[in-house]
Amino acid sequence: MKQVERISVGELKQMAEKMFGNFVKADVDVEQKIIVVDAELHADMEAFMLENGSKQEDLWGINLHPEDYGTDDFVEFDSMINIRPRQGNRSRYVEDAGLREQILAIVGEVVSE
Secondary structure, three states, rough: OOOEEEEHHHHHHHHHHEEEOOEEEEEEOOOOOEEEOOOHHHHHOOOOOOOOHOOOOHHEEEEHHHHHOOOOOOOOOOOOHHOEHHOOEEEOEEEOOHHHHHHHHHHHHEEEE
């Protein structure tokens, strides 16, 4: 697991092959605009980020599908850590469209070809 400021699609492909085959788990802090990637569980990255100054309400779990880079299928908004009834998110999916746009913007800054 590591926090990344920049990462290439090629690096994501290598991570995916080692772990799940076709995707990489990532957590995004929408307030600090940081991403942590490459862990077996979103909860592990969440714990790491909380220990390093992130706030729970700012953390969201996603999956990155390197083979789908450049398409709407590249980012999957699905994680157990996203279930937050107190924040109005009652499913594993990031339900707020504005929040999804924030996450996509952060991913777009960090991931490159």
